[in-house]
Amino acid sequence: MARATKILRNFYRDSVSLMQLSSMFAKLPGVEQASAIMASANNISLLKEAGLLGGTIEAGANDLLIALQGQEEALDAAMAAAEAALNQNPPPVTGNGRSCGMAPRSIEMGLGDMVGANLALISTPGEYAAAEALKALSLGLNVMLFSDNVELKDEIALKRFAQARDLIVMGPDCGTAIINGIPLAFANAVRRGEIGVVAASGTGLQQVTCLIDRWGKGISQAIGTGGHDLHRDVGGISMLQGLKALAVDQSTSVIVLISKPPSPEVAGRVLEVAGGVGKPVVVNFLGADPEGIKHPNLFAAGTLEDAAAAAVALADGRRPEEGRPKRPPFAIPPKLAPGQQYLRGLYSGGTFCYEASLLLKKDLGQVYSNSPVDPGDRLGDVWTSRGHTVIDLGDNLFTRGRPHPMIDHRLRNERIFKEAGDPEVAVILLDVVLGYGSHPDPASEMVPVIQKAKDLADKAGRHLVVVGFVCGTSLDPQNLSKQEVALRDAGVILAESNAQAVRLAATVVLAAAGVGKMP
Amino acid sequence: MCFSGVIHSVFHHACNVSLKSDELLTLVSSEKGNFPQGIRLETSPKFTFLNQLRVGQPVACRGGIIRISGSDLSIDLRTASHWHVDLKGLRVDLHQRDTAQAWAVAWVELGKHRRGDGISGMIAAIPLPRQNPVTSPGIKILVERAVQTLPALINATRNFQVEGAITAIRPLIGLGPGLTPSGDDFIVGYLAGLWSTAGSDSSRLRFISTVGAWLSQAAVGTNAISYTYIKSAVKGNISEPIVTLAQRFGQANNMDSVREAAGTALQVGDTSGADGVLGLLLGCIAWTAPSLFCCSPPQPVLCS
Numbered sequence: 001m002a003r004a005t006k007i008l009r010n011f012y013r014d015s016v017s018l019m020q021l022s023s024m025f026a027k028l029p030g031v032e033q034a035s036a037i038m039a040s041a042n043n044i045s046l047l048k049e050a051g052l053l054g055g056t057i058e059a060g061a062n063d064l065l066i067a068l069q070g071q072e073e074a075l076d077a078a079m080a081a082a083e084a085a086l087n088q089n090p091p092p093v094t095g096n097g098r099s100c101g102m103a104p105r106s107i108e109m110g111l112g113d114m115v116g117a118n119l120a121l122i123s124t125p126g127e128y129a130a131a132e133a134l135k136a137l138s139l140g141l142n143v144m145l146f147s148d149n150v151e152l153k154d155e156i157a158l159k160r161f162a163q164a165r166d167l168i169v170m171g172p173d174c175g176t177a178i179i180n181g182i183p184l185a186f187a188n189a190v191r192r193g194e195i196g197v198v199a200a201s202g203t204g205l206q207q208v209t210c211l212i213d214r215w216g217k218g219i220s221q222a223i224g225t226g227g228h229d230l231h232r233d234v235g236g237i238s239m240l241q242g243l244k245a246l247a248v249d250q251s252t253s254v255i256v257l258i259s260k261p262p263s264p265e266v267a268g269r270v271l272e273v274a275g276g277v278g279k280p281v282v283v284n285f286l287g288a289d290p291e292g293i294k295h296p297n298l299f300a301a302g303t304l305e306d307a308a309a310a311a312v313a314l315a316d317g318r319r320p321e322e323g324r325p326k327r328p329p330f331a332i333p334p335k336l337a338p339g340q341q342y343l344r345g346l347y348s349g350g351t352f353c354y355e356a357s358l359l360l361k362k363d364l365g366q367v368y369s370n371s372p373v374d375p376g377d378r379l380g381d382v383w384t385s386r387g388h389t390v391i392d393l394g395d396n397l398f399t400r401g402r403p404h405p406m407i408d409h410r411l412r413n414e415r416i417f418k419e420a421g422d423p424e425v426a427v428i429l430l431d432v433v434l435g436y437g438s439h440p441d442p443a444s445e446m447v448p449v450i451q452k453a454k455d456l457a458d459k460a461g462r463h464l465v466v467v468g469f470v471c472g473t474s475l476d477p478q479n480l481s482k483q484e485v486a487l488r489d490a491g492v493i494l495a496e497s498n499a500q501a502v503r504l505a506a507t508v509v510l511a512a513a514g515v516g517k518m519p
Numbered sequence: 520m521c522f523s524g525v526i527h528s529v530f531h532h533a534c535n536v537s538l539k540s541d542e543l544l545t546l547v548s549s550e551k552g553n554f555p556q557g558i559r560l561e562t563s564p565k566f567t568f569l570n571q572l573r574v575g576q577p578v579a580c581r582g583g584i585i586r587i588s589g590s591d592l593s594i595d596l597r598t599a600s601h602w603h604v605d606l607k608g609l610r611v612d613l614h615q616r617d618t619a620q621a622w623a624v625a626w627v628e629l630g631k632h633r634r635g636d637g638i639s640g641m642i643a644a645i646p647l648p649r650q651n652p653v654t655s656p657g658i659k660i661l662v663e664r665a666v667q668t669l670p671a672l673i674n675a676t677r678n679f680q681v682e683g684a685i686t687a688i689r690p691l692i693g694l695g696p697g698l699t700p701s702g703d704d705f706i707v708g709y710l711a712g713l714w715s716t717a718g719s720d721s722s723r724l725r726f727i728s729t730v731g732a733w734l735s736q737a738a739v740g741t742n743a744i745s746y747t748y749i750k751s752a753v754k755g756n757i758s759e760p761i762v763t764l765a766q767r768f769g770q771a772n773n774m775d776s777v778r779e780a781a782g783t784a785l786q787v788g789d790t791s792g793a794d795g796v797l798g799l800l801l802g803c804i805a806w807t808a809p810s811l812f813c814c815s816p817p818q819p820v821l822c823s
Contacts, residue, residue: 012528012535012744015697015789022696038700038742040693049660061693061742105589108525108575 001032002072003052006079007039008115009140011064013086018064021085028081030074036082039065087115107136121184122171123147129172130154137162137169145171145226146185148396155228159237168241171226175202175437178209178222186406188435189475193218195311196252198242200225200259203349204284204304206435206471208256211308211497213473215323217315220252221245227350230262236270243270247277254314255281256307260354261288274298282310282320286351287358287373303355305497325496336426336512337462343367343509344419345390345429345502346412348405349471352431352498353392359499363506364388370395385419388509390429406438409445416446420453420464426512427465428453429505431498432487434472434480441478443486450490465508466492469501520583520596526576527743534568535744536578543747546594552759552783553602555751558585560594604762606714606755607724611768613716613807621768621777622803628781629796661695665705669801676713676805679722681729688734693741697790703745704794706734708761710752711795712802715765723806727753760784761795768803 013021018036025034033052037043039059047053052067059065066082068075104110107120120136122129126149133143137158145158150172162169170177176199177184181192188206190213199205202224209219223245225238239257246252257274262285274281275295282299284307290300299320301307306324313323343360347353353371360367361374367388368379379389382397393405393412405412412430419425432442439445450466457464468487472480484494495501524544527537532548545557548566553559560566577588585594613619668687675683688706695701710727717723731753738749751757757765764780784799785792 012530012698012742014530014533015699015791018697019789035696037696038693038698038745040700040741042690042692042694042702042740043700046660046664046694061740061745104573104575106573106575109573112529112574 001069002075003054004068004075004079005053005057006066006083007057007059008064008066008083008086010062011086011115012062013064017086021082024081024085025068025078028074028078030071031068031078032071033069034067034078036064036066036086039063083116087113107132107139107141111139111141118142119144119179121146123185126150126172130158133158133169134161137165137167140165140167142167143169143171144174144177144184144224145169146174147171148173152228152231152233155226156234159229159234163237163241168223168238168245169226170224170238172228174224174226176205176222177224178219180221181219183436186433186435186437187222188213188471188473189477190222190473191218191475192220194220194251194253194315195256196220196246196249196254197222197256197258198225198239198246199223199257200227200229200239200262201286201351202227203431203433203471204258204260204286204351204355206349206433207304207352207498208258208284208308208311210471210473211305212312213475214496215308215312217312220249227260230259230266230270232263232266234266236262236266239270240273243273243277243281247279253279254311255279256311257281257283257285258304258307258351259285260351261285267292271295271298280314280320282307282314286355303359303497303499304351305499308497325500335463336465336508337423337460339423340426340462340512341509342385342422342424343388343390343427343429343505344385344422344425345505346415346419347390347392347429347431348394348412348433349431349498350392350394352471353390355498356390356429356502359502360388360390360506363503364509370397385422391415406433406442409439409442413445413449416449416453417456420456423460423462425464427467427505427508429501430466430468430492431501432468432470432472432483434470434476434478434483436477438478441483443483443490447486447490450487450492454491465505466490467495467501467505467508468492469495469497471498520580523577523579525578526572526574526587529568529572529574531567531569534572535747537743542750543743545747552763554758555754555756556747557758558594558596558599559602602759603756604759604766606711606757606762606765607717607719609715609765609769610718611715611765611803611807613804617772618768619808621774622800624774624777625764625768625781625796626800628778628785629793629800632785632793632796661701664690664694672709673801673805676726676802679726681726681733684726684730685733685737688730689737692737693745695790695794697788697794698742699745699748699788699791700741701790701794703738703741703749704788704791705798707748707752707757708795708798708800709802710749710755710798711757711761711765712799713805714755714757715768715799716803716805716807720806758787758795760787760792761799764796765799765803 021036025031040061044057047067052069068078104113119142121144122132123146126147129147129150133145136143159169175186178187188210190209195212205222209222223242229238230236246255275297282301283293284301293300299310301310309323309325310320313320345356357367357369357373368377369390370379370382371392372378454464470483474480495504522538524536524538527535532551534546536544545554547559548562571592583597672687691702693700713727735750735753738746760783764784767777767780784796
């Protein structure tokens, strides 16, 4: 006969509710004995004597203890039914007799509504976020800190506090995570599978998880850490916590680590731990030297796409390089007008922008940006492009007082039209990010302006090439295929990933300059 | 009046506020009886705390007005009347024929109350109501413990043996089903019985004081809500349904009023009412009835 116990901390239900719970147990098949009782020392002793408990029970008199005995296969369902019954408040009644709910106004209230919750998602203005995160951690909750503008000293303090309690702080400025199959904040609906991801980059995490889904594999957990986690002073605490969690997670067989360039000493520590987890780990530290990653379990990936491909190959039991994607066929655009020579990347995703800078620098030389690879390539006036330029429109400079460009396309649309009017522009490079939190139909916002931009160039005797990619899955609420069809119909050349789109765009520019050939 | 706290727990008709002094204050709707450490509100029939308050909301009382952060509910205490019954002044004496008869009426009502798996299930005259053994697997053991413990408690009380009483009470703390565990409800009722019969007898008062001092410490072994009730009971402050029943023993010329009071007290909670009434009845006989248990293991029968 199997036994199961559940302890609900500081949990109070009136005696009648507890009695009703006992009555419910009596009707459940496969349950021989059951009790829902306050976990005082005398009651624990009582249940031990009754044969319902064995071993040590770590509970106090203010905790509710549910103890079941019966057929093993019946106990999980019985416990779930008990929790559901206990969490179901009797419907409150308003003065006019209608039922109404009351939204929780604090983390503690929320926890009262959802006993057993183990994660709090905090999205308050930055100045309040650290205090709320500390409250959540003190209540034993892991934290996803969506808020930005949290001071580094607070981030360090929160992460150390969490680490001491075996909890994790995802963030601050953590825009993406997928926990137990549930997309949190800006995340995509991906199938579940055996690849776990820990990322200090939101759109990096989205790109890798979407490509893994597109190539037939799934995600066990995708843990965001916030962009500062691999800063020297933070020490990669959350990435190490995430790595530790995935190392022992039985549903994870391959791990992917993603970050913009980390501090060298932190990278060294993370790689040392990653090498010892006993599972293959694909590492994409954008811009880092792959030669620095030398361990039989570690596989360096130069791009987000390479990281996803390597993870898929490893999950299939193949070598990581066997998963490298093939370049798709590319329709040759009409000849560009003389003087059309520059690329303008207008990104909503910061990591996409950074990756584009890295890849374009190799092919095109100097690329200006508001988040440049080299400080010397910083764009002086972010509102005006020069030469080859890639812009992260999600940067704080652009989002003050307005929504993120994944939600509100107006700023980018204005910039697309502005770039189209520049006779030196040959290619506009765009990302389109789908998933929860993003605009419900981005193509409907982008297509009219892209058509207008192309018309403007046509009337001036030029041909404007627009290259892009859609970061999304067929499960996303925006309908991936509908978005792709609409963009293609508007003349956008779509690649499968950011890396492919960047390379295509670079090829167009090089071909126009007579340096390279169109594929 | 000035205090601060947070909402500790919320039910349909009651809500506990955890004060910074670590004490609990209970808000109850008007249909409930008065409570020690309680504030009874004038509420409409459809009122429920569940759509007014949530655990964790800060509470502050300043200038006699309680305000709750994030809630429209505020409570004006400035005109509230104070409820208090001096149990010691009841001087219930079961040597008095009418009082003993009233006690017996209440005992019969308890026997007829066929509900609950608490300590009151020890009364052999009450067939246990369980249809299925799943409901409370510990009830048999609970009753066995009560059967062993309660006669010892009464005998120790009768003989003013503090150590014996403590030994008997200790296993009851936090014992049994219910939000306020059955053993705690019994203890509160038992203390009500002792206070009701103590009068000005210095030995009795000293016994209550000594055992009460120990109990105030030992009751940390139960949950915060129950702990508050026990601490209040140690000081002679008990909830209204039990107090009313004890009062009726002292005015026992109308047995219907005794039945009515017993019925009201028995309806509290699932097991709490019956356990509290059992405690009151046994507490009343410790010092004022010549003999209780005629045989061992006890079939609790009153020997007149």
